[in-house]
Amino acid sequence: MSVLSPLTPPPRLLMGPGPINCYPRVLSAMATQLVGQYDPVMTGYMNEVMALYRDVFNTKNQQTFLVDGTSRAGIEAVLVSAIEPGDKVLVPIFGRFGHLLAEIAERADADVHTIEVPWGEVFTAADIEKAIQEVQPKMLAIVQGDTSTTMLQPLEEIGSICEAHDVLFYCDATASVGGNPLKVDEWKLDAVSVGLQKCLGGPSGSAPITLSDKFVKTVRTRHHVEAGIRDAHHESARGPKIRSNYFDLPMIMDYWGEERLNHHTEAASMLYCARECARVHLEEGQENVIARHKVAGDAMLAGVQAMGLAPFGDLKHKMYNVVGVYIPDDVDGEAVREALLLRFNIEIGTSFGPLKGKIWRIGTMGYNAREDAVLHTLQSLETVLRMQGMTLPQGAGVDAALAVFTEAAND
Amino acid sequence: MSVLSPLTPPPRLLMGPGPINCYPRVLSAMATQLVGQYDPVMTGYMNEVMALYRDVFNTKNQQTFLVDGTSRAGIEAVLVSAIEPGDKVLVPIFGRFGHLLAEIAERADADVHTIEVPWGEVFTAADIEKAIQEVQPKMLAIVQGDTSTTMLQPLEEIGSICEAHDVLFYCDATASVGGNPLKVDEWKLDAVSVGLQKCLGGPSGSAPITLSDKFVKTVRTRHHVEAGIRDAHHESARGPKIRSNYFDLPMIMDYWGEERLNHHTEAASMLYCARECARVHLEEGQENVIARHKVAGDAMLAGVQAMGLAPFGDLKHKMYNVVGVYIPDDVDGEAVREALLLRFNIEIGTSFGPLKGKIWRIGTMGYNAREDAVLHTLQSLETVLRMQGMTLPQGAGVDAALAVFTEAAND
Numbered sequence: 001m002s003v004l005s006p007l008t009p010p011p012r013l014l015m016g017p018g019p020i021n022c023y024p025r026v027l028s029a030m031a032t033q034l035v036g037q038y039d040p041v042m043t044g045y046m047n048e049v050m051a052l053y054r055d056v057f058n059t060k061n062q063q064t065f066l067v068d069g070t071s072r073a074g075i076e077a078v079l080v081s082a083i084e085p086g087d088k089v090l091v092p093i094f095g096r097f098g099h100l101l102a103e104i105a106e107r108a109d110a111d112v113h114t115i116e117v118p119w120g121e122v123f124t125a126a127d128i129e130k131a132i133q134e135v136q137p138k139m140l141a142i143v144q145g146d147t148s149t150t151m152l153q154p155l156e157e158i159g160s161i162c163e164a165h166d167v168l169f170y171c172d173a174t175a176s177v178g179g180n181p182l183k184v185d186e187w188k189l190d191a192v193s194v195g196l197q198k199c200l201g202g203p204s205g206s207a208p209i210t211l212s213d214k215f216v217k218t219v220r221t222r223h224h225v226e227a228g229i230r231d232a233h234h235e236s237a238r239g240p241k242i243r244s245n246y247f248d249l250p251m252i253m254d255y256w257g258e259e260r261l262n263h264h265t266e267a268a269s270m271l272y273c274a275r276e277c278a279r280v281h282l283e284e285g286q287e288n289v290i291a292r293h294k295v296a297g298d299a300m301l302a303g304v305q306a307m308g309l310a311p312f313g314d315l316k317h318k319m320y321n322v323v324g325v326y327i328p329d330d331v332d333g334e335a336v337r338e339a340l341l342l343r344f345n346i347e348i349g350t351s352f353g354p355l356k357g358k359i360w361r362i363g364t365m366g367y368n369a370r371e372d373a374v375l376h377t378l379q380s381l382e383t384v385l386r387m388q389g390m391t392l393p394q395g396a397g398v399d400a401a402l403a404v405f406t407e408a409a410n411d
Numbered sequence: 412m413s414v415l416s417p418l419t420p421p422p423r424l425l426m427g428p429g430p431i432n433c434y435p436r437v438l439s440a441m442a443t444q445l446v447g448q449y450d451p452v453m454t455g456y457m458n459e460v461m462a463l464y465r466d467v468f469n470t471k472n473q474q475t476f477l478v479d480g481t482s483r484a485g486i487e488a489v490l491v492s493a494i495e496p497g498d499k500v501l502v503p504i505f506g507r508f509g510h511l512l513a514e515i516a517e518r519a520d521a522d523v524h525t526i527e528v529p530w531g532e533v534f535t536a537a538d539i540e541k542a543i544q545e546v547q548p549k550m551l552a553i554v555q556g557d558t559s560t561t562m563l564q565p566l567e568e569i570g571s572i573c574e575a576h577d578v579l580f581y582c583d584a585t586a587s588v589g590g591n592p593l594k595v596d597e598w599k600l601d602a603v604s605v606g607l608q609k610c611l612g613g614p615s616g617s618a619p620i621t622l623s624d625k626f627v628k629t630v631r632t633r634h635h636v637e638a639g640i641r642d643a644h645h646e647s648a649r650g651p652k653i654r655s656n657y658f659d660l661p662m663i664m665d666y667w668g669e670e671r672l673n674h675h676t677e678a679a680s681m682l683y684c685a686r687e688c689a690r691v692h693l694e695e696g697q698e699n700v701i702a703r704h705k706v707a708g709d710a711m712l713a714g715v716q717a718m719g720l721a722p723f724g725d726l727k728h729k730m731y732n733v734v735g736v737y738i739p740d741d742v743d744g745e746a747v748r749e750a751l752l753l754r755f756n757i758e759i760g761t762s763f764g765p766l767k768g769k770i771w772r773i774g775t776m777g778y779n780a781r782e783d784a785v786l787h788t789l790q791s792l793e794t795v796l797r798m799q800g801m802t803l804p805q806g807a808g809v810d811a812a813l814a815v816f817t818e819a820a821n822d
Contacts, residue, residue: 004459004690007683009446019445019676030680031442034430034614035420036758048415068616069480069657070675076657103637104656197676203445205479205616205678226514243654245515246480246487262763264481265430265608267616269441270681272418279415347447352673 012341013368015377016349017147017322017361018175019197019204020368026202029276034268038260042268046256049271052278053208056177056200056286057192059184063211065256066274067247068267071174071195074207076104077247078170078191081219082139084240085109090137090167092116092123094153095146096352097172105141108243113137119149119354120313120324125157132165139168145176145319147198148352150312150361152180152319159188168215174198174207178281179293179321179365190215199293199321201366202277206270211249223250225261293320296364296374299404303378304362306400307385307392312359321369324351324359328390333357336384344380371405423752424779426788427760428558428733428772429586430608430615431779437613440687445679449671453679457667460682463689464619467588467611467697468603470595474622476667477685478658479678482585482606485618487515488658489581489602492630493550495651496520501548501578503527503534505564506557507763512583516552519654524548530560530765531724531735536568543576550579556587556730558609559763561723561772563591563730570599579626585609585618589692590704590732590776601626610704610732612777613688617681622660634661636672704731707775707785710815714789715773717811718796718803723770732780735762735770739801744768747795755791782816 014020035041046065053064067074079101083089089110091102094117105112113135117123132140140162145152155171162169170191173182179199184192190212196202211219222239242248246264254261281289297320301311304325312324327333333350337360340346349361364374378397385392425431446452457476464475478485490512494500500521502513505528516523524546528534543551551573556563566582573580581602584593590610595603601623607613622630633650653659657675665672692700708731712722715736723735738744744761748771751757760772775785789808796803 004463004686006690007440007443007456007686009443009452009456011444012446012450012452014445014447016447019448019679022445022680027442027444027680029418031438032418032420033422033438034425034433035423036425036427036752037430037615039423039752039758041420041423045418045420052415069484070678072675073480073484073657076655080655100637100656107652107654107656109654195676203678203680204448204676205681226511241518243518243520244487244491244658245511245518246484247657264483265606265615267481267614267681268430269433269438269614269684270616270678273680275415275418279417341447341450347450 010345013346013373013376015363015368015373016347017363018365020201020363020365022203023201023280023367025280026273026276029272030269032272037265037268043260045271045275046266049275049278050256052275052282053210055282056208056278057182057184057210058186059210061184061210061212063216063253065209065252066271067207067209067252068264068270069207070204071172071193071207072100073247074193074195074209075101075172077249077252078193078209079104079141080108080244080247081222081242081249082168082215083108083110086111087139088113088135088137089139089141090131090135091141092128092131094122094149094151095119095143096148097143097146101141101143101172120151122151122153122314122317125161128158129161132161132167136165137167139170141170144171144173144182145180147175147322147361148355150319150322150324151314151317152176154317155187155189163188168218176319178289179369180319181290184210196274196277199365200277200281202273206267206274208274216253219249224248226251290320293364293369295405295408296369297321297323299374299401300362300364300377302404303374303397303401307378307382307397321365322361322363324355324361326359327357331385331388331390333360336388339384339387340380346377346380348377374401421756424757424784424787426774426779426784427758428774429776431612431774431776433614434612434691434778436691437684437687440683441680443683448676448679454671456682456686457677460686460689461667463686463693464621466693467619467689468593468595468621469597470621472595472621472623474627474664476620476663477682478618478620478663479675479681480618481615482583482604482618483511484658485604485606485620486512486583488660488663489604489620490515490552491519491655491658492633492653492660493579493626494519494521497522498550499524499546499548500550500552501542501546502552503539503542505533505560505562506530506554507559508554508557508583512552512554531562533562533564533725533728536572539569540572543572543578547576548578550581552581555582555584555593556591558586558733558772559766561730561733561735562725562728563587565728566598566600574599579629587730589700590780591730592701595621607685607688610776611688611692613684617678617685619685627664630660635659637662701731704775704780706816706819707780708732708734710785710812711773711775711788713815714785714808714812718789718793718808732776733772733774735766735772737770738768742796742799742801744771747799750795750798751791757788757791759788785812
């Protein structure tokens, strides 16, 4: 084949459920030249990343670091390190990513128990307490925000329930972190995994996680040092060996810890990226970032409603950063998405499973939780729906969004 | 904590066993803004990456793509997808990374059989054939270049042996790819995994792999589609489910294939990076890149020998891109490395296991397989050894290296 041309992607505005456009500063950080993996400069950066993500997660957990892979790498690392075959795991499922947690736990040979609510709803704390009492699991595994449904599961009361029943409380917060509150210590979470590609404004490819001392103690019983680098002073394995080398959290902790015991070679450019995502977030201030996501999300919701479109699901429990919108009758949902993409350079999302073909998902995340991004999206959606033959009130969507932003600015 | 300062790493020259400095073009590519994961532009880039790495691997294998993680993610994906509990796997070990292959295969509950040669040597084809006859494994798993010893295992004759005994032939070529010949189809390899952070001149964090049709057929018997996205037309699982979701190669192939079935969210910036690494490699021309690594490696070897330092291992089987150098008596190896790093901004490598404290490892890889990088390293090493009280012939190392480069330029 001929050698291909340089990268010249079109300037898409990514208003789907993620990934979204990166903050420009995050892109610049990734172009930084490398240092060696045990260079004191690099290990210093690793320590800084740990400190920065403690602030992102609102935790004092020492064990706060990156798993090198996409978000589901963080999920699998948590589950496969904690689960021994036969362990009971309870997974409340309210969308696609609940199924994913159950699927990953099943592959780790957990005894998986699930409860479900219809897509578009969330669980009450009482639902979860009842299931915990029945199942008596070792771990509760739940998603905070499931982009497949746009729902945000309240977590505030669940930690105390887990504590009372001696259950490890694990949550994947990839879709919600950075755009919605997430208080790891206050909510008594034992393990949380996230990704960069939603409200943190980075690309997919690095999975920050945080682990409570209780969780660490559990996985440390399966600690094991590789034959190729084991010294006399290293203890041999105690509990059953974790089934994955790559996702063996005790070994990854040894690499991020004082001993700096070789495991993988840290993905340095993605670490630079994760560091900058956290800096952008913390410089703006977590409360300010979340407030910006709320305003942008409210504006998008007000806009689509003013256009006469119906939002999906229980709006009291919608994530700030994404809204589901029913595709109107007689409108070809995919043709709308294609025209938005190819004529206006704007991407909105399709959907999965029971919602496939029924709703669009429109995100307002990270760098794109911005007034201009919301306004252009609503205007373009109006135009494309007109192109599809729909009759809409002129400018109703964009005007409603403008009103929300104006009100927020005056507050 | 206070919000931390921007990234300003010192301009290290990374002359260890990898990671090394990235090609500047590769860093620039990573700073490119994203497009959505199912954008035709993105799926086009994915197809281009597949085509580019077919050329890097010298293969026609359709299934040539990226695993999102560091090199050992690629290793684990190959092993965990192919191995069912109890399957016999033969691992010839000639350094640290052979132990790693065995360790990962053991965690997949393979029946692992190993043969070993002392560090600094490689296996003959006859050694391997004999072991295959004895063990009758499902798979042979071997490293091409083991950076822990600098040795390059000849692979040319092994493929036919594996074929004759119906053994899957898997090789990890992370340390050697791009700087030494690797002919996947000609050598009858069934699976090869690599990383970007050595001779391909990128950062760690993406693992290109290629799989023969025979290998694909083997892992497809364990094909399974996730519950959250399964449609009526998807077959349910056949063979025993692969134990990892993240490393389930049939699912990853579905994501890279025509169906574009959602699995992970592709790590777009690392894909941009992998694409540019391949472009740099193929634009220069694979034979030219390998020749450049040979000259730089020969020059570094001639340089250290002219300084009176002894190289490690069987030089007939040394990788072009790294040399082991015995630390002279009465010299503090770590003090030398520290002075090189902190005074000269040059990193050379320490070593693992039985070689720990005995040798340095000096690399000439990717962007750093350059005359100026070799010359600065040899001069600085001379200066630092003088600082340590050693007596050396003035400029002998740099002069010997200059002679090698001059001769190569005149050829």
